[in-house]
Amino acid sequence: MSGTIAEKILAKASGKKEVEPGDFIVANVDVVFAHDGTATLAFDVMKELGEERVFDSKKVVLFIDHAAPSPSPAISAIHTRMRIFSKTHNVKLYDVGNGICHQLLPSEGYVKPGSLVIGADSHTVTHGAFNAFATGVGSTDAAIAMMTGKIWLKVPESVKLELNGNLGRGVTSKDLILFLIGTFKADGFNYMAVEYSGSTIASLSVDSRMTIANMGVEMGAKASLMPLNESTKAWLSKRVQEPIIPVEPDKDATYYKTFSFEVENLEPMVATPPNVDNVKPITEVEELEVDQVFIGSCTNGRLEDIELALRILKGRKAKVRCIVIPASKEVYYEALRRGYIEELLKSNCVIGPPTCGPCIGAHMGLLGQNEVGVSTSNRNFPGRMGDREAKIFLASPLTAAASAVEGRITDPRKYLEGELQ
């Protein structure tokens, strides 16, 4: 048998010895989840298919994170329906204030190496950072997976991205993934599994790996897959009950293509409107005036991201509105305990409760007509974060913080001279 990480996980999930790209399989899911943007439509589909039911109440999870706390009575009704479903079917619901699904799912121990994770959210690919096959689906697929524990999948081709070297000063995992998206474009890996290898991914923290895996979908990837590394193993061992058995690619596994990059000379990158793959080095967009900065989301709302932002914001004041939203209660609490929240408040930042926030355009800091926002989130389509005439620039927490301090898009490296990387 010779398989990529994706092929090995999918073979196991479908009870086969091996699978090949192009095979149609019916696989058993290890966990399936939905949130307040997708869950109630899944419940509707269940009803159309007979009745609301779940195949295993321990393997179905619900999150209220996209518009939480509720900004309107209509959304409150959606939340109420989710609470009733949770009670009726004895399914775990992470209610208002717990945080974003992609942060909670692994931190609450639902993701382990080798598992098949199905989520009614496109950024489900995030969980590939934990050596799992994780992919996003719509509400009908989610409903069927919740009811039967099964999903049909086409085994994707695997592409290998070999990344070697250390990131330079002021350059983060966000800049790396933006660079890759700019290189391969929005449909570069459509229908494919992207498997990472090399020293860069092996040496990165859990938070950084999640940022990279998260945005794989912006290149069309069906899944982002990373080999387990030491930091991730240690992180998981505190949260997962079962033994942690990593899935490694076989030496003679077949890849559709392999691409290699040395990351040492990478610069801070920015995704400029109107598309995520419209990526430019920061030096080409510096000086543009900014109205609002947002640091948060499933892409960059973790503790490491807040630490990065504080490397620049600490002891300085944000000149423009700067909204910081921790990705989970755990992140929020740890930031509070370490004094980060106090520092952020001193820097004039606004702290929001754990939620997706303005990233999804539902509430909590939407941009007005012709406003310019710098955001650490994942999509910059017109209208995504407010008015369709607003402009969204996606960047790292370092770039976002430097831009908040200056009120214009700013290269963070000038604030980090003399700092040890």
Add this chain to the structure above:
Amino acid sequence: MRGKTVKLGDHINTDFVISGKYKFKTQDIKELSKHIFEDLDPTLSQRIKSGTIIVAGRNFGYGSSREHAPRVIKEVGVSAVIAKSFARIFFRNAINIGLPVIAASESFIDSTNEGDEVSLDLEKGTIKNETKNIEETFKPYPSFISVVMREGGIVSYFKKYGALPWDTR
């Protein structure tokens, strides 16, 4: 199936199809469909009639997994989407809810203009631009997917056969 086309470009994302800001105001597909394509072009919805066939470029439906996107397209009467390529989640969602999605050649898409009359035959796997008299066959889908598409989606399939497509295989 036959209809007049509305022509769109490359990379039409699901936020363009239906903006997240509305999705979090209501989940009612009828209500949501009033805002279809609003952030792409606020006047676009006026060009869509019952039976319209959308013809688009690369990577149609990329971005968010929201199933509301194919559902609102179906709700406003679009009978099929023909594109150079589709993003994978949209593609699955469209098949699941019974909105035919067909990947056509670059030349077919490029030579089709807005307002052209296009016909398609899901059984035979053919699409034809009747106005320009260009016909091509598209790559047939694996058997259970084409059955789901023909039956109008997973729910309709289930109602007819009392099982999911892969249960009967």
